[in-house]
Amino acid sequence: MAGTLRTAGRSIWQTLSSIKTGVILLIIVVIVSAAGTLILQRPVTDADEMQRAYSPEMLRLLDAIGLTDTFHAWWFVLLLALVSLSIVAASIQRFPNAWRFYARPYKSPDESFRKMLATQTQIAIADERAGLATAERAFRHLGLKPERVTKNDRVSLFAERSRISVMAVYIVHASLLLIFLGGIVDALYGWRGFVALTRGQQSGQVQMHDGSGRTLPFAIRCDGAGQENYADGSPKKWWSKLAVLDGGQEVLRKEIVVNDPLVYRGVRFYQASYGSTGKVDKLVLTVSPANGQGDPGEIALSENDPVQLDSDTSVRLAEFIPDYVVRDGQVYSRSTEVENPAAHLIVTSKTTGKATNVWLPPIPGFEQNADSPYRFEAKDLRMGYFTGLEVSHEPGQWAVWAGVILMGFGLAVVFYVVHMRFWAVPVVDARGHLTLWVGGAANKNKEAFEERFQKLVGEIEAELKLRIQASARVQEEEPSLVGV
């Protein structure tokens, strides 16, 4: 029983760690993601459009299997988890070998290795010690640091560069897992929402994208917001002056713009939108008594905030219609844009209790402007604006960025850093001559390596020739000396 369990476990492990499984999983991810971009997705597309695009049965089917919200469906998350598992398994299975290779470099080549190696050559030498010393110099000339290795009384030379290249692939895989980890943390603990603030308003309530609310442990206040335009009228910049209030204390102030958020305790506030609330911030009016006695004055009205005109009379802004139209005996607003504004004022007398409807401009059938003890004239209109802030909390993003940097580093090493190894050992060849066996290996970019190897061999041969010539010259010169 335990045996079958173990074999089952082993076979699962083997399946999971094979490259084939990994590639099949990746192909499935590719197909499903492609489907997810072709089928309309739920939160982005509104329900009406979905119903227009698909038949009811089709929509029910798509909804049931989660294809209308592919990237958040449980099986998609499971798929990504399987991909991660496969990467982990494949890495774990191959890691020990790679690590052995990395930690214990193969330094003294034995006979079978010398036979197998693709890149090698033999150079005739006179004696072992001199030959090795020459090779050592040649290694140094090429910027290599040769190491003398003695094994079984045989001295050999070994040099290598960029051994890290062997491990780089694991760095890349680890970085991918780090990115996944960040994504999972954000999926579990991250959230996104929206706050709209008018000037002076403060709030700690975030409207979440799924419709629920969330209370922050601090509040955010808007001290001002605005828009700057280009000469052609298109928006150039949106800005908001924000202040953070924590425990009743103002702790942070920042003017944010698009692309430059405010961050406090891991919560980020982004400038997302800016627009008119459709409500009046200030309506400035000139007021003059209807009977012509007394000087005209100026008042500023906000909605439902009465202003005393004299001891008896007060006026309030009852209604502001940004884009009015009269239809069926009613005043409607066609839009929230200030296109065709109308203001409804109510002038009240305290003593008589009489209320007069004043309309600016006078709309026949509604206005009683003539009955009002004061005449009003609109001078200036300032609309209320809100700044829309996207709020997000992504505790996993640091893992993501760390993963990205690690991956950039890992890929650079994987593709552009070559692990090269060189060996030199004096051997006696088949015909009984003493030679210096020189061999090399590289894990990629074989041409460049080949070139370097030839250079090394050339260098050794040149040095040896110099020595032979030098010793030959000494031999030549000696007899002549004797001759004199």
Add this chain to the structure above:
Amino acid sequence: MARARVEQQPAATGTTLVVLVGLSVAFLLFMAFLNVVKTGNLLNESNLLYAALIFYAGAGALYLGFGVTGTESYVRFASLATWAGMLANTGAVAHRWYEAGHPPFASIYEMLLSFVWTLAVLTLIAEKKYGVKVIGTVTMPVAIVGVILMQLLRTEVHPLVPALQSTWLHVHVTLAMLAYAACALSFALAMMFLIQDKMKTETFLAATSAFGIATYLGVLTRFEKWGGLSVVAWDPERKAEVFLAKGARLFVVIPDLGWLMLMVLAAVAAPLVLYLVSRWKHAEGLIDVANRVVFVSILMQILALVFFLLRARDGSYASLDADGLFPTSLAASPFILSGLVGSIFVSLLYLLLLWRRQDLERMLPSAEDLDRITYKTIAIAFPLLTLMIAAGAYWANRTWGSYWSWDPKETWAAITWLVYAGYLHMRITRGWRGRRAAYFAILGFVVVMFTFFGVTYLLPGLHAYA
């Protein structure tokens, strides 16, 4: 027959085309110079771009001339013309950058400008460093289509909307252009590998036909009732598309053009059908018929292009979504236009292969070298793709507060990345070389093209500006 005629030509007449192209380049430059003298404005962007177009077109003509006559000296002159075009293009990019005050990556016009520049530079690198002399045969037509498209699209410097005012955007788009150009190069190299690897000419016939089918199917997604073809309405005063609501463009229907496109689809699909039938019935003779049909399909495609140019250039058409007539313009349909032109070029390249295969093989490096260089270009493209996605994610995080939101462009960028990752794994762990690797490189580029054009054209999303 064409081949027989050509082979009789002595090599000495080889200079004719060089002289002709040289003369026409000189003539066009002289005409442009007269215009410059008149306006007193020498080094502005449109002049530079015009010069680049002339030189690229000269290079393209010389490469095709090499294809028709097999004269090797054409390739050398073509390379010189590419150099000149690249220099003029560099000037245009610099001028644009200076004028706009930001690197030229904000609109599709500016991105094409950068893309063509990168492509020309990479072509020259492939030529000089790796000895792939005829690579321009594939890349120069792409550059020419790019520059012509640019002439149609709006050129005035547009202010950047707030979300685009970020250094990270520039980093993101630069990396994208570099990566996509490297992918394009790896695609061209993989194609050349297949030629050098003695892949049968009729297989290329089938691929050409399949490309045509994909293009015309893409165009026909805009097929409307009663045989019309819907294109985006264009506001000539604002030089912009007309929008019904946010994100919803207004389409107008050009009558009868849909039928024409349908007929061309039949013509470009015929060679593939004939090829499949010949495989199935072992009827070799059908391939000759199919080659003739390619000829017919090229004529049909040119006809379709001309009709499209005539009818979509200007004129007002009715819309299904709103009352009244609305104007349209070529600038409103850059993707249809590049699809039509691209498909014609692919067919012409097939004819080049059909007639000049031996000369091509002579000019190309060995199959092993091409295989290796393809891998090297992908080894450049893949890290660039990775960094491109990372920079895009970082920018999105600073702008919208989310580094990954699964919008179609993001998802397709990830798919591209996965395809190339698959290529690398198969090559490194499974030792995939040669054909299979070449197919993978081609698949990768097809996905890149879909991400670049297809997603923008067919799928909605955040990347509305690109």
